[in-house]
Amino acid sequence: METRLTELSSNYDHLEKKTIEEITADINHENISVxxxxxxxxxxxxxxxTEILSRLKLGGRLFYCGCGTGGRLATLDTIEVQNTFGTDGRQIQAIFPGGIKDLTQTRESREDDLDNGWQQLVERGATDDDIVVGFSASGTTPFVLSTLKWCRSHGIVTGCVVNNVDSVISHEVDFPVEVITxxxxxxxxxxxKGGTSQKLVLDMISTTLMIQLGRVEGNKMVNVKLMNAxxxxxxxxxxxERNPHINDYDYVVSLLKKYGGIKQAEHYLKSLSD
Structure with missing residues (x-):
């Protein structure tokens, strides 16, 4: 049986005897390694x-596939990308056991479902223009592994983010990422630590993609959705800041409300001067 580093015994013991200060210091020490x-x-x-970007530029989509912590973090990323970068939710999507409706449920038995992930992809019309990236700390999660196998059998490019060396999922995909925590x-x-690493990698993937796709200018989220105050x-x-000749805050807010965003308001002003 293969050794999973994520399942090895903790470097700390008798946790129940530790003080609050000792526990938080030890957890923080471990987190520093991520x-x-x-x-x-x-x-x-x-x-x-690089592979994901090339597919998105050609109209393909990125599907995250995961269970438990990884699946929930991946789903969160697909939501936050829409708000931060003004995307419509189509370009980056998440596949979670039972569907997103089960996101807050503790139905971890669905991790053993070998067909549901592929069924969801079929329902969303996945093709070989798309790419599917699985998240699994162990690198063995049946739901993720089976979904990735289905993808490869249908010519869909695959990747993964796992926390063990030479896992079965890593060997199944085209573009493995192994973060050994x-x-x-x-x-x-x-x-x-596994979940923390997956969150950081998700941030890297989606932020880099959005920058490369022109959703950021300078260092600003110029396509942010105007969803709250x-x-x-x-x-x-x-x-x-981008239009220093306009310094009337209330006027700017009215423009943004009317035209729905920074870029749209700027386009309106440019049309006035053309």
Whole structure:
């Protein structure tokens, strides 16, 4: 039976005897190792992002596939990308056991469902223009592994982000990413370092893609959705920084409300001067 580093016994013991201060210090010490593990995996991450980008530029889509912590984090990323970068939710999607409706449920038995992931992809019309990336700390999750196998059998390019070396999922995909985070503070609890690493990699993937696809200018989220007062205020300040000749905040807010965003309001002003 293969050795899973994520399942090895914790480097700490007698946790129930530790003080609050000791527990938080030890958890933080373990967390510090996560960025270093990601740093070692950057070449793999860069290769995966390059492949995803090439497919998105040609009209393909990115599907994340995961269960438990990884699946929930991946789903969260697809939602936040829409708000931050003004996308419509089609370009980056998530496949979660039972569907997104089960996201807040603790139905972890669905991790053993070998058909549901592929069924969801079929329902969304997945083709060989798309790419499917699986998230699995162990690198063995049946739901993820089976979905990726189905994809490969239908000529769909695949990738993965796992936390073990030479896992079965890594060997099944075209573009594996292995972030080796080692034993967890609580033995086997991959919601900790494993989950943290997956969140950081998801941030890297989606942010890099959006920058490369022109959804960021300078260092500003110029396509942010105006969904609440905080985002409206942010958009107004970005607009005024980009257009310093306009310093009437209320006027800018009215423009943004009328035209629906920074770029749209700027296009309107440009049309006036043409």
């Amino acid at each position: 960025p270093m593990a990601i740093n070692k995996a950057l070449p793999q991450i860069n290769t995966l992002i 080692g034993p967890e503070f609580v033995t086997g609890s991959t919601r900790m 905080k985002l409206m205020d942010r958009a107004a300040r970005i607009f005024m």
